[in-house]
Amino acid sequence: MEPMLAQLTTALEPTRQRLLSHPVYATVHDLDGLRDLTTYHAFAVWDFMSLLKALQRSLTCVSVPWMPVGAGSTRYLINEIVTGEESDEAPAWLGVANSHISHYELYRIAMQQLGADTSPIDQFTDRVMAGTPIRQALQETDVPEGVRQFVQYTFDVIATGKPHVMASVFTFGREDLIPDMFLHLVRALDADAPAQLRTFRYYLERHIEIDGDHHSQLAMQMVTELCADDATRWQEATDWAIRGMEARIGLWNAVCERVAVVN
Numbered sequence: 001m002e003p004m005l006a007q008l009t010t011a012l013e014p015t016r017q018r019l020l021s022h023p024v025y026a027t028v029h030d031l032d033g034l035r036d037l038t039t040y041h042a043f044a045v046w047d048f049m050s051l052l053k054a055l056q057r058s059l060t061c062v063s064v065p066w067m068p069v070g071a072g073s074t075r076y077l078i079n080e081i082v083t084g085e086e087s088d089e090a091p092a093w094l095g096v097a098n099s100h101i102s103h104y105e106l107y108r109i110a111m112q113q114l115g116a117d118t119s120p121i122d123q124f125t126d127r128v129m130a131g132t133p134i135r136q137a138l139q140e141t142d143v144p145e146g147v148r149q150f151v152q153y154t155f156d157v158i159a160t161g162k163p164h165v166m167a168s169v170f171t172f173g174r175e176d177l178i179p180d181m182f183l184h185l186v187r188a189l190d191a192d193a194p195a196q197l198r199t200f201r202y203y204l205e206r207h208i209e210i211d212g213d214h215h216s217q218l219a220m221q222m223v224t225e226l227c228a229d230d231a232t233r234w235q236e237a238t239d240w241a242i243r244g245m246e247a248r249i250g251l252w253n254a255v256c257e258r259v260a261v262v263n
Contacts, residue, residue: 002224004234011238012172015245019173024252025182027259031189031196035116036259038107038200040147042121044251045107047154048170049085054158055166056082077222081215088210091202103207110200146254153247157240164226168237171219173245183208 028037056062059078061069069075090101094109101109111118120143127137134155138148157169183204190197227233 004227004229005220005224008168008223008234008238008241009172012241012245015242015249016173019245019248019252022249022252022256024256024259025185027256028182028185031114031193033259034186034189034200035111035114037255038111038114038116039118039120040143040251040255040258042104042107042111042118043124043143043147043151044248045104046121046125047151049102049104051154051158051166051170052082052085055163055170058161058163058166071225074222074225077218077225081218084210084215088206091199093198103203106199106203106206110203113199114196144254144258146250146252150247150251153244157244160240162236164223164230164233164237165240167219167223167226168241169244171216171223172241173248 024037028034056078059070060075061067086102087100088103088106090099090106094101108118108121120141124137124141124143127140128134132140135152138151141148154169157166160166186197186201186204190201223237227237
């Protein structure tokens with residue numbers, strides 16, 4: 001591993017371990033708890049896609065007339081990730097019409113099969129599509145404050161306009177932080193309710209397979225290329241990634257409180 005990247009990951013490790021050992025995974029022990037978790041985690045799945053597209057917009061040309069932007073290797077890295085996240089292979093049971101699908105759309109279908117409440121994320125995205133600013137749309141949506149702060153942080157990252165900051169927050173502390181114990185729980189629940197959990201289990205396994213291995217390596221390479229030999233960029237990448245993990249902890253805290261109250 002490149003020395004500066006190794007320093008960054010070392011600096012992130014204490015906060016990363018707090019995330020991996022977060023009590024949210026122990027709080028969710030049945031289908032009802034899983035339904036509650038997905039209702040709020042859906043916001044993180046959605047804004048992950050927004051951060052991804054902001055990176056693609058910064059690192060490639062998405063306007064006409066086309067002109068080359070940045071380094072070809074960096075364009076390759078982000079476009080490769082976008083292909084997998086925005087148009088991944090869908091499970092066969094969704095049919096030919098959905099042979100390729102974004103991870104967010106897949107997640108929402110999984111929520112519907114689970115019987116989870118999709119109204120908060122649907123109301124939020126409907127407001128955003130209608131032109132409501134993100135901060136206002138979050139305030140008008142009935143979700144815990146930790147969820148609002150998490151999504152707002154993502155858009156604060158995007159607002160920096162700094163590709164190395166966006167890439168670092170994208171790479172570290174996002175959807176790769178799914179411990180094995182959570183997947184084991186889903187598999188155990190799947191044995192009792194296979195029809196309801198079929199797509200959600202596929203989402204988790206596909207996400208871990210793609211994002212936890214191939215995409216994570218591409219993303220770390222992207223951070224390395226964008227920070228290069230600039231010590232200031234490496235420090236910013238570290239600071240923003242740590243704050244991103246802290247925002248994720250706030251999201252999980254909010255989920256824990258809501259699951260505990262409901263159950």
